[in-house]
Amino acid sequence: MNARRDYSGPFDPNFEHSQFARETLLELLSAYAEYILRIDGFWYLAVMEKWGNDAAFDTDLSVWKRGQMYELKTFTEAFNLHGNDVATVMKYMQVNPWLNLCRYSIDLKNNDHAILTKYTCPTLSALEKEGKGRERIQCGEITPWTFNTIAHYFNPAIKVRPIRIPPRTDYHDICCQWEFKLER
């Protein structure tokens, strides 16, 4: 049976995701990643609207202290990721939903040293559009916490250093750039 390219045509009571072609699954994966980003964002905005940004930020951090560990455990198991070097951290970065939404590159200098560069980022675009300067907290505090948590899950000795982070003055510029390094 040919794989479905989409879900036009009649309703199929025996529908299964595995009937889709690989390209369609990839399309759906992007849609799901967007949903994940959005639901987190909607919660943040709802709390911010009622109790202000400090309350939303505190709650976001508490949520992600649990959420990040769940995500790490789930995706390392699903993709059979094992290791304690920077290369393994980069592999995790490639498969989690968040980077799936960005255009990015990984320059792996060696297995203990990499530079991650984000060229597009829907979160940063939304924050810049909002115009309240929230990218200073999101990119200057939450993202470093997130990247450190991810890196330290694999090896607490890995150092994460922002090379360039928002705010940007030129919207054609890269969104951010990070160094991951393990000194042995």
Added chain:
Amino acid sequence: MAQERKDYSGPLDPDLRFESFSKEALVNLLREYQRLYLVLDGHWYTHIKAKYGAQEAFDFDMKVWESMETYEPKRVARALNIQGDDLEAYLKILQTIPAFPGLIYDRTIEMIDKHHARIIVNRCTSLEYFEREGIGREKTICHLMEPQAFQWTASAVNPKIKVTPLKLPPRKSKDEVPHCLWDVRWED
């Protein structure tokens, strides 16, 4: 063609593309995305509840899901080229959105005719979580939130689609199936 990846063991590929994964690996990944989507919502709910109380958490959850359910059908319809705004289109959307996660829940969607359908949830892991938690959250989520959530999704496709619960938790025993049952009608 290079061999399909079943997972991502082995060395880092700096130019990794999801296209290199097998279909099975991609479906597994979709399942984890569906799960993360619900888990993340659950974490926000739990933290707000602990800090500000159950009513606040519930009110926020309703607000968040109203926004999500309005957005969700459009996005998945675009991804899968689901066209139209009839009951059939709604059912197809319901089969594919992560809020009603077919890769996690065991559910059947029956289209009886162009104006009538049934949704049968034989196993809902969210309900099982609430039952284990033991504080009766299924009474608010399943009775207040879910009917609204189903209706928001349906109305985003077409306000003429009406979703009504026929059977809802709490269950009398852990063997009781279905966990919930819904009637869907096209009302002119």
